[in-house]
Amino acid sequence: xxxxxPEGVGSTGCDLLRRLEVGAxxxxxxxxxxxxxxxxxxESARAIAIVAETAADVxxxxxxxxxxxGPKRKTKSSEKLRRGRRPSxxxxxxxxxxxxxxxxxxxxxxxxLGEGGPAALLLGPLAVDPSLxxxxxxxxxxxxxxxxxxxxxxxxxLLVGDAPYYQRFGFSSQKTGSLAMxxxxxxxxxxxxELVDGALEGARGTLKAAGRKLxxxxxxx
Ligand SMILES: CC(C)(COP(=O)(O)OP(=O)(O)OC[C@H]1O[C@@H](n2cnc3c(N)ncnc32)[C@H](O)[C@@H]1OP(=O)(O)O)[C@@H](O)C(=O)NCCC(=O)NCCS
Numbered sequence: 258x259x260x261x262x263p264e265g266v267g268s269t270g271c272d273l274l275r276r277l278e279v280g281a282x283x284x285x286x287x288x289x290x291x292x293x294x295x296x297x298x299x300e301s302a303r304a305i306a307i308v309a310e311t312a313a314d315v316x317x318x319x320x321x322x323x324x325x326x327g328p329k330r331k332t333k334s335s336e337k338l339r340r341g342r343r344p345s346x347x348x349x350x351x352x353x354x355x356x357x358x359x360x361x362x363x364x365x366x367x368x369x370l371g372e373g374g375p376a377a378l379l380l381g382p383l384a385v386d387p388s389l390x391x392x393x394x395x396x397x398x399x400x401x402x403x404x405x406x407x408x409x410x411x412x413x414x415l416l417v418g419d420a421p422y423y424q425r426f427g428f429s430s431q432k433t434g435s436l437a438m439x440x441x442x443x444x445x446x447x448x449x450x451e452l453v454d455g456a457l458e459g460a461r462g463t464l465k466a467a468g469r470k471l472x473x474x475x476x477x478x
Contacts, residue, residue, distance in 0.1 A: 305360065305394060307401045310349040317359040318351060325384035334440035335381050335417055339366050342468035345378055347409060350401060352385070352394045361385040363398040365406055365414065367469075370436060371462020377449075378406055379464065380416040399426045403450065412456030415449045415464065417442050426450065435461035 310318065322330060330336070344364040352361030365378040380402060385394045403426060406414055416423065417438060420430065428448040438447060451457055 304355040305397070306353050307350055307361075307397055308353055309347070310344075310351045310362070310364070314351050314359050314362075318362045321359055321362060321386055322382055322384050325387055326382060330382060333417070334438040334442045335379060337439050338368055338379050338464055338466045339364075339381075339468075341471055342366060342466055343471055345406075345409075345411075345468060348378065348402065348406060350398060350405075352398055359386075360389050361394040361398050363402050365402060365411075367467040368415070368464045369467045370415075370457075370460040370464060372465065374462055374465075375412065375456065375460060376467065377413040377415055377456070377460075377464075378411050380414050381418070383416075383418075395422075396425070399423075403427075403452070407452045412453040413449055413451050413460075415447065417446050418448060419446065420448060423448050432457040432460070437463045439463050439465070 345367045348365035350363050351359045354360050361384065363380065363383045365380050368377055368379045369375065370377050383395060383398060385392075385398075403414065414428075415433065415436070416428065418428075420428070427450045429450075430445055430448055432451065433447040433449050436447060436449075449457055
């Protein structure tokens with residue numbers, strides 16, 4: 258039976274889009290399908306692929322997020338924009354090793370910038386299995402997510418995160434000064450990347466959830 262996509266994870270037809278090459282240089286090559294984590298770095302050789310998330314990945318993704326981010330992850334302001342919603346169509350990804358185990362996750366969510374404002378995406382959470390930190394998996398997930406969002410025609414991506422990490426993908430706080438999260442957050446950590454020039458010009462106000470709602474679970478009596 259085909260994998261279900263209960264969280265609105267659509268197939269982009271690009272399930273095997275990114276190759277992760279983490280060798281001596283730890284370079285990421287985002288245009289092919291598989292790579293290895295170099296045994297020369299004391300790690301077992303392991304192929305990693307960035308693929309669309311499926312229903313079968315949900316439990317593993319949640320366990321990974323609990324481990325990587327801790328229990329407070331569900332109290333973040335970003336969570337308010339995600340709760341009860343599906344990720345933006347075609348924009349939920351996992352990093353899988355050769356055995357199929359989920360080693361990383363990233364999703365993007367539909368929001369509007371202020372009441373009735375322009376549409377944008379909110380990225381997160383991004384997390385990698387702690388046993389494989391600094392091996393390029395987070396970067397591969399980010400590059401794939403940004404490329405797919407651009408391919409699908411989105412104008413801008415926002416996130417709340419560490420600028421020293423996300424600036425390498427083009428994110429900055431330059432255009433988020435008039436924007437706000439719906440809850441507590443550190444202003445300097447609200448970052449954005451324009452995929453279309455000018456997409457954030459004049460954008461102001463509090464981000465609002467705009468994603469498709471999750472269907473209520475039907476429980477058999
Ligand atoms: C942050 C995270 C996703 C990065 O993924 P990763 O696969 O370990 O990172 P990559 O291999 O792509 O990149 C590693 C580089 O990023 C740097 N880096 C990692 N986290 C960083 C951070 N928070 N701030 C600044 N730099 C960071 C590393 O020092 C390393 O730098 P180098 O290339 O100069 O050596 C991962 O560490 C993680 O899951 N952390 C816990 C969850 C989390 O904090 N998520 C992000 C929420 S903002």
